[in-house]
Amino acid sequence: MENCIFCKILKGEIPSEKVYEDEKVYAFKDINPEAPVHVLIIPKKHISSANELTEENKEVIGDVYYAAQKIAKELGIADKGYRIINNCGEDGGQTVFHIHFHLMGGKKLNWPPC
Numbered sequence: 551m552e553n554c555i556f557c558k559i560l561k562g563e564i565p566s567e568k569v570y571e572d573e574k575v576y577a578f579k580d581i582n583p584e585a586p587v588h589v590l591i592i593p594k595k596h597i598s599s600a601n602e603l604t605e606e607n608k609e610v611i612g613d614v615y616y617a618a619q620k621i622a623k624e625l626g627i628a629d630k631g632y633r634i635i636n637n638c639g640e641d642g643g644q645t646v647f648h649i650h651f652h653l654m655g656g657k658k659l660n661w662p663p664c
């Protein structure tokens with residue numbers, strides 16, 4: 551989508567540090583990491599937020615979670631645990647409107663996040 555920074559990352563117009571890629575999903579290091587492991591996982595097809603999920607596109611969320619599990623194993627954080635976060639909308643703290651999932655770990659994370 552025009553003017554979407556994550557679509558630009560997918561097209562290679564903005565550089566990113568790739569962590570994982572398959573047919574449906576792309577993952578890269580967050581530019582401003584808040585944990586030792588902080589990866590963003592996105593569907594290749596533009597979906598603005600969780601509010602834009604539909605019967606037709608909802609299965610990609612399963613692909614994202616499956617990718618997260620593979621990345622967590624690859625990066626060695628699967629056994630100790632990790633968190634997958636999706637911020638939706640203004641109150642949720644979403645700043646980039648291409649749906650994305652933060653995979654965070656490598657330290658004991660605080661809870662709750664509010």
Ligand code: 5GP
Nearest residue numbers: 555566578579580581582637643644645646
């Ligand atoms: P949100 O607040 O929307 O849930 O998360 C957006 C995330 O995208 C933030 O953690 C921010 O650091 C990250 N981010 C924003 N722009 C870029 C970029 O150009 N490259 C990368 N790698 N991460 C970005």
Ligand code: ZN
Nearest residue numbers: 554557596648
């Ligand atoms: Zn996009």
